[in-house]
Amino acid sequence: MTSATRIATLVAALGAAVALGGAAHAAQGEGVSEVSVSGHLPTQVTVPLAGKDRTVVRHEVRLAAGFVCRxxxxxxxxxxxxxxxxxxxxxxxxxxxxxxMVARGMLTAEAPVIVLSAR
Known part of the structure; x- marks a missing residue:
């Protein structure tokens, strides 16, 4: 096989691959519906409280507040x-x-949380 024949065979193979790829891509798009994407970052965070003392909760609340406000x-x-x-x-x-929650004794409940939001 000469180099010209090899090049012609390669070009034909590449052309066929592109054609098949385009047909497969077009077939995939037929059953796709619209997707709504929101570009907004979360402005609400849940901080779990179970098994944490006040110092740890205060630290996590500070981090969460900075996160939601940023x-x-x-x-x-x-x-x-x-x-x-x-x-x-x-x-x-x-x-x-x-x-x-501490005053009402609610921290003994199963998985208490605080929800922080930027409002």
Missing amino acids: NAVTNRDLEFSDLNWCSQRSRVRAMRRYDG
Whole structure:
């Protein structure tokens, strides 16, 4: 087989592969429905409380508050200048809920959680 014949065979094989690939791709798209994709980052986080003392809960709440508020800024739901305010307010509200749960004895319940959100 000469090099010209090899090249012609290779080109023909590549052409067939491209044609088959295009037909397979077109066939895959027939049964596909629309997908709705939201580009928003989560602005709500659940912090589990089971088996944690106040220091650990306070640390996790601080991290979660920063996370949800930064996401709110990224989503343009909140101005960058309000980031610290949001984070502090979310922390305070979550810790008030935690203190209320401790006072009512709710931490003995199965899998108690606090939900933080950027509001």
